[in-house]
Amino acid sequence: MIKPVKIKKGDTIAIVSLSSGMAGDDDFIWRTKQGLERLESVFGLKYKVMPNALKGSEYLYAYPEKRAEDFNQAVLDPEVKAIICTIGGTESVRIMSYIDVEAFKQNPKIFMGYSDTTVQHLYFYQHGITTYYGPALLTDFAENVKMDEYTISQILNLLFTDNPVGRIYTSETVRKFGLLWDEIAKDFERENLLNTGYEVINGVGKVQGHLIGGCVESLNHMQGTKYFPELSAFKDAILFLETSERHTHPEVLEQYIRTYAVMGIFDIINGMIIGRPQDGVYYEEIKTVFQKVLKEIGREDLPVFYNASFGHNEPKGILPYGVQAELDTNNKTFTILENAIE
Template identity: 50%
Template sequence: MTYLQKPHALQPGDTVALVSPSSGLAGEAEIQHRVNTAIKRLEEDFQLKVKIMPYALKGIDYVQHHPQKRAEDLNNAFADPTIKAIITFIGGIDSIRVTEYLDTDIIKNNPKIFMGYSDATSLHLFLYQQGIASFYGPAILTDFAENVEMDDYTTHWIRQTLFQSEPVGNIPTSPYCRRFGLLWHERTHTTPRPKIENHNYEIINGVGRATGQLLGGCIESLNSIKETPIFPDADAFKDKILFLENSEEPLSVPLLAEFIEFLGTKQILKNVNGIIIGKPQNGEGYESYKRTWQAMLENFNLHDTPVFYNASFGHNEPKCIIPYGATASLDVDAQTFTIHDNACK
């Protein structure tokens, strides 16, 4: 079993730091209305204080060319005793460039909530290597700045995962998904995004009940760093529940098959106890991705491994939070996904 240090749960009045470890989109003038909306909700809805780290709003060009400054923001946020949580503004493509500048001593000595998804996968796996629990969950420009209001499903799982120290519990799928594609113009910020009716988990493989600690991330991000020291070795996946999802851009079936082939030939698929897969954005590619998974699992003779499909995390709004290292179970007969641990202490 992998032991990860858990952070303290958030309390009203705590300070959260906002960072841009990937894209600097939050610093662009046309996005400022979303930044302001998210800050207001953090302050009013969650009763938190907000500190924007110095380089987080420097804009796309500056942030892209200064990974050491992105790391400086993260190092200082971890080192600051007044900061209790760190949340990413948005994903991107190259947060792995930040990892070489991170101060492992500071991070190990100051475990605290770090949350983001998509390209934040690299940072989550870096923290995992340091023995620090982190959270694959909502980002500032997407979930906290959702048009009109945040979704109840998202706010419930923020409170259930980050604001208390009891077991997270059973996590059903969201009853709906927000349609991706409404541009982030200020003039459309008061227009609610359409809802797509959603359904329960679909069991696409396996039997019985799988239990293990959670480990995973965004498929495209994992694929891009699979040959780097940040990617866990096969032994790290032993007896784990692997969680995976793809980005907002439709994932090509050949790329998905290539990635699953990698997981299989590296013995990762054989090592995990179960797999939970996020719903594709807008449901695009839903059936073709499912068939690809089923065919590849058949190729590797993994008939019994429970695989849940259509989960509400990652590039879906609304979403739940997946705490790295927490013990979870996938029950095929009951069609339930349950996190048995507390995520925070």
Template identity: 60%
Template sequence: MIKPQRLYEGDTVAIVSLSSGLAGEPGIRWRAEQGIRHIEETFNVKVKVMPNALKGIDYLYDHPEKRAEDLNSALKDPEVKAIICAIGGKESIRLLPYVDFDALTNNPKIFSGYSDTTSNHLMFYNNGISTSYGPALLTDFAENIEMDDYTVESIRKTWFSTEPIGDIKPAAKLRKYGLQWDIENKEKRRPLLDNAGYESINGSGAAEGHLIGGCFEVIDNIRGTELFPDLNQFDGGILFFENSETNITPETLEDNLRSLSMIGIFDRVHGIIIGRPESGIYYEEYKEVWQKILKEAGREDLPVLYNLSFGHNEPKFILPYGLKAKVDTEKLTFEILESAVTD
């Protein structure tokens, strides 16, 4: 994988809305501004909002080409060193016909987002560029009062350092989901909940491999499209999956995991990490579904860690696509064994 260059203080970071245009809605604009301020103050970088990023839900839904135009421009802009997505959504796959893939491959840059941004990550991944399944503007960067230290530490280790990222500890606390994004809540902190830590739910021992995955619902929805990775890209991988706030039923998870099993993905990977279900909903039920499907696949040996803090969790750590990682179900540890960026 081609790695982007690291960030330095004083560098410029671009904001794009490649999925939902929520950041530009009148009632949410304050939150986008709060996130921008936190980026600037916490990391001492400059923020450049791309021309269409704040044009609202309806305009950006009707104009996927404008969303792609912002991405293309940010990639080609020599001033921009990193690109951060405003939020996820439902249909960023619609950008595919409009993305300038020459610009994408010739200008590797830090690129961050999660959820529906999985589709965008795979545009990079399928072209050999490592990106960050990580924080978004309206959620992590715009956390009320201040950003979470756990998230800030992950950003610094992943984007600002060329040292191997190393051991990823469980988040000691989790943010309770559900604080309404109304301006009257601007000075209100979300409650923190205790986190139980990592849990081994399948297999034994340790496994190493390259990171590949994303939001489960998006991965499932893009099956059959050109964005879905070739099966050989799963060979020897560490698969990472997490689910969105829609909280699909355990029955739906079972059906969709079985489909992925039948195309052979679980036969190819070396290990799996699974993000904590959003708000802990279906925590035990999802775990039982995974165990059932892996037993059906004859992969009761496959090391699987559960309850990791990425994706639809705050705080979160960053998963850089394609990097070598290690899962250990005996020690209950997860490590990223190389740096995500270069000098």
């Protein structure tokens, strides 16, 4: 894997909107500004908002090539050391034919986002580039009142240092669902609930493998396209999966997951780590879905961790694509074995 160079205080971060353009909408621009201010005050970073990133939902939906243009320009900009997405969405696959992946290979930089950004992550993974499934500007950087310490520490530990990452714990607390995005609520902190740590819901033993995965709904949208990875990409992997804020019904999720089983993905991976469903909705039902489908294909041996702190949760961690990790069911530990960054 091609790993980008770590960032440091004083570096410039590019802001892009590759999916939804809501960061530029009148109702949310205050939150965009709050997230940008946190880049400066919390991390000592400079930022460069790319030309089309704040042109709003209507414009960016109509012109997917402009979203890609921002990304391509950021890749070639020598001042830019990392690229962060404003938010996810539903149709970022429309920008893919305009992405200059060869330029990105020649100029690797930190690229971070989650949810619909799964599409870009998996495309870059197939070209051998490590990217980062993690915080976005409007959600995590712009959290009401202050950023979560867990999120801050994850960013510092994975993106600001080239040391081996080590053990990844779950967050001690989780934010109650309901992003308070109306400006009138900007000074109201969302409730923190105690978190319970990892659950081992399937399998035994200790396994290692490279990290690959993303948002289940986004993966479902990619199936049948050239952007969905070849089956071989999952061989000996630790697959990470999480569900979106739309709270996909367990019966629908079961069909999604069974499709992966039919494709043969679960036959060749070494382990799986599943993100906590947002606000704990369908918590037990989702756990049962994975156990049921794995039993159907005789993979009760496959180690599966549940309730991980990534994806549609705040606070959230960062998962680097293609990097070697380990699941130890005996000690309930998830460890990233190498550096996530150069």
